[in-house]
Amino acid sequence: MVAILQFPGTNCEKDMEYVYKNLLGAQTAIVSHKEVALPYDTSLVIIPGGFSYGDYLRSGAIARFAPVMKNTILYAQxxxxxxxxxxxxxxxSEAKLLPGVLKRNNNLSFISKKQKIKIINTNNRFLSEYSSNQIISLPIAHADGSYYTDKETLESLRENHQILFEYVDNPNGSVNSIAGICNKEKNIFGLMPHPERAVESILGGCDGLAMLRSLL
Structure with a gap:
């Protein structure tokens, strides 16, 4: 079961459901932020894109305390x-399941475009169908997507092979062009690009499909 979380302001849950249900033939469930438990047979949790709670406090800061997150955090841990x-x-990031923060883009503007991404590490479930240093193209759409962390944490991310994605031609000012990282155990992956928007030729490319398929 692929559990897709939904918060007030989430806008990509239907896209993700379409990919897993219609293209990959998986069982899916859209799980409300009000739920206190994930489906019992959950094998993958997806927290999709959008503007949870309108980003009124800080992107993701309110959603982190939604009822469904308590069980999601335990599931991840x-x-x-x-x-x-x-x-x-x-x-x-707000839930401290991944280190660092996502801050406002350097140009203080919302960025929406196709972006070239360099795959850094494939020794994980998320990117096992790709090659190291492969360049793919995925859409990005964010105002608060500039990744930042301190020097010590950055060194730790490198040493533990937790940096999975880097931007080619950094669009938002992310430290070291980081576009996606995982935890040390490599079961939690956070990324700013949208793989679910690059799954069919009609969308302009299929570079994101292998990532989503590899998790089944």
């Missing part, structure tokens, strides 16, 4: 696969 995309990455 017990080794369950969790994928956070865009606002989902921000929520994972």
């Amino acid at each position: 017990n080794g369950g696969l969790v994928l956070g995309i865009c606002n989902g990455f921000q929520i994972l």
Whole structure:
């Protein structure tokens, strides 16, 4: 079961449901922020993009305290696969499941475009169908997508091979062009690009489909 979380302001849950249900043939469930438990047979949790709670306080800061997150955090801490995309990455950061923060883009503007991404590490479930240093193209759409962390944490991310994605031609000022990271155990992945928007040729490319498929 692929559990797709939904908060007030989430806007990518239907896209993700379409990919897993219609293209990959998986069982899916859209899980409300009000729920206190994930479906019993959950094998993957996805926190999709959007603007949870309108980003009124700080991106992801309110969603982190939603009832469904308590069980999601326990699921992640017990080794369950969790994928956070865009606002989902921000929520994972706010929940301290991933280090660092996502701050306002350097140009202080919302960025929406196709972006070239360099794959850094494939020794994980999320990117196992790709090659190291492969360049793919995925859409980005965010105002608070500039990744930042301190020097010590950055060194730790490098040493533990937790940096999975880097931007080619950094669009938002992320430190070291980081576009996606995982935890040390490599079961939690947060990324700003949208793989679910690059799954069919009609969308302009299929570079994101292998990532989503690899998690089944």
